[in-house]
Amino acid sequence: MNVILAIKQYISKMIDDSGPGMKVLLMDKETTSIVSMVYAQSEILQKEVYLFERIESTGRETMKHLKCICFLRPTKENIDLLAQELRMSKYGLYYIYLSNVVSKQDVKTLAEADDQEVVREVQEFFGDYIAVNPHLFTLNIVGCYKGIDWSPAALKRTTQGLTSALLSLKKCPMIRYQNSSEMARKLAESVRSTISKDAGLFDFRRTDVEPVLLILDRKDDAVTPMLNQWTYQAMVHELLGINNNRVSLANVPGISKDLQEVVLSAEHDEFYATNMYMNFGEIGNNIKELMDEFQKKSQSHAKVESIADMKAFIENYPQFKKMSGTVSKHVTVVGELSRLVARQELLEVSETEQELVCQGDHSASLQKIKTLLNNNKVTQLDKLRLVMLYALRYESHSNNDVAGLVETLRKQGIGEKHRACVSAILEYGGRKARGSDLFGSTDPVAFTKRFLKGLKGVENVYTQHKPLLYSILDQLMKSKLREAAYPYLGSAQLKDRPQDIIVFVIGGTTFEEAFCVHQFNKSVPGVRIVLGGTAVHNFTTFLDEVQTAGQPVSLSRADAVRR
Structure with a gap:
């Protein structure tokens, strides 16, 4: 199962089916993102696609010598725009591909608009989601909660995106869902209803062991999106932000114009593909090895031992930048990460976070948090993060000092709406909102395991934490996932270990x-295993998610670094 390959195959088929000749690719805002995540523009150009246009753009030129490949979401707005396009056709022939199931009425609307008989094909190609990694997809929805229930628009869009992913992977799964979440049950039923309604589309060849769709709710583990990260991809997203594979470096001191925005794509960047899951220390070493290799080839004797040396080397050897833009990009990104880690005391912050969520020494954690709250190098964002984690971890502790820590945040100049995040996170992911015993506080065996895990993690104190998802998947693969907590939708049950999840x-x-x-x-x-979500969060976007579920919270990384 590979979501990038699934989307890529759809796009290749669209282009191939239109035959030889010059082509234009007509998309909407969302399908533009879907395509750009899996195909570089240079790759599509090789397939005779020379123009990329948006359906909503006005003033497009008439070019009858071009074939038009339309890849659009089947929304009412897009169907109306496409009907208008066909009545006043700007291109020679039209090949229409819709990213999800389209109604008969919408097909009729398009047929009636095709007065000039320019449409050669109308098909459903189920690429209605953003493929991030081969095993990760997102719908780019931040704010799916409306209080404790779904936002109706978000439920509809999530059902469409999730069923599209199932169709593109050719899976008709058994469905399990988190029993403590009414929203998980609603989504499970909405997906099952869609599968029943479009049963012909889901009539795939049966496998010995049926695939499983497991629907979870973020509220069951609010800790994971609040932690600082130390693997490359996760760290870039946490400190700089990744938006559809694009990373803005515009605020990096002394950045050159051509590096103000960079693309990090494992499909088109071998170094990134190799290093995206490496920890921060390993990445620095790997970049240094590449630099050493180049120095041998260029017979340079410049001393390169640190990230700063690497940046200086690139500036002094412009041919290196030309020959190896990929490496210069990563030297710049890692250099900025390194600068932020030092400037914001992130090693100390992260160590405190990890001990807080993985071990149980309340007084030691409280003392470390108080010290960091009074450290002027620690950002407002990280101070807020630490207090929110403490509030979750010691929600039921008789001597917790949440009120005192919130008062310290006030004295540090953090505004009321941001201090309100502390109570908001308890509403969102506290004991009453969770189905899981996230910290194992009532289970002596779980506490012992956590303590031992903490000891084993001493060699890397920054990566002790494992998400709740880890234990859920572990139990699922061992056929030990409790049915009371994660029931099946319907009467069917899996008797063997699942293969496709x-x-x-x-x-x-x-x-x-x-x-x-x-x-x-x-x-x-x-x-x-393939993982999907309504969004892929860092701490900043997670606060926006909490905002829609409860009290208003929003704090940007730019605000956070401001003293």
Whole structure:
């Protein structure tokens, strides 16, 4: 199961089916993102697609010598725009591909608009989601909660995106869902209803062991999206933000114009593909090896030992930049990460976070948090993060000092709406909102395991934490996932260990969880797991998610770094 390959195959088929000749690709805002995530523009150009246009753009030129490949979401707005396009056709022939199921009425509307008989094909190609990694997809929805229930528009869009992913992977799964979440049950029923309604589309060849769709709710593990990260992809997203594979470096001191925005895509960047799951220390070493290799070839004797040396080397050797733009890009990104880690005391912050969520020494954690709250180098965002984590971790502790820490945030100049995040996170993901015993506080065996895990993690105190998803998948693959907590929808049950698992997280997933899935795929023979979510969060976007579920919260990374 590979969502990037699934989308790529659809796009290749669209282009191939239109035959030889010059082509234009006509898309909407969302399908533009879907295509750009899996195909570089240079790749599509090789397939005779010379123009990329948006359906909503006005003033497009008439070019009858071009064939038009339309790839659009089947929304009412797009159908209306496409009908208008066909009445006043700007291109010679039209090949129409809709990213999800289209109604008979909409097909009729398009047929009636095709007065000039320019349409050669209308097909449904189920690429209605953003493929991020081969085993990770998102719908780019932040704000799916409306209080404790679905936003109706988000439920509809999530059902469409999730069923599209199932169709593109050719899976008709058994459905399990998190019993403590009414939203998970509603999505499970909505997906099952769509499968029943479009049964012909889901009539795939049966396998010995049926695939499983497991629907989870972010509220069950609010800790994971709040932690600082140390693997490359997750760290870039946390500190710089990744938006559809694009990373803005515009605020990096002394950045050159051509590096103000860079693309990080494992499909088109070998170094990134090799290093996206490496920890921060390993990436620095790997970049240095590449630099050493180039120095040998260029016979340079410049001393290159640190990230700063690497940046200086690139500036002094412009031919290196030309020959190896990929490496210069990563030197710049890692250089900025390194600068932020030092400037914002992130090693100390992260160590405190990890001890807070993985171990149980309340007084030691409280003392460390108080010290960091009074450290002027620590950003407002990280101070807020620490207090929110403390509030979740010690929600039921008789001597917790949440009120005192919130008062310290006030004295540090953090505004009321941001301090309100502390109570908002308890409403969102506290004990009453969760189905899981996230911290194992009532289970002596779980506490012992956590303590031992903490000891084993001493060699890397920054990566002790494992997401709740890890234990859920582990139990699912061992056929030990409790049915009371994660029931099947309907009477069918799985008797053997599942081989194909699609996990979907309402409220968004994280790159830490994607790394966890990657590890399972690599280490467990015969098991294939794909992870999806309404969004892929860093701490900043997760606060926006909490905002729609409860009190207003929003704090940008730019605000956070401001002193």
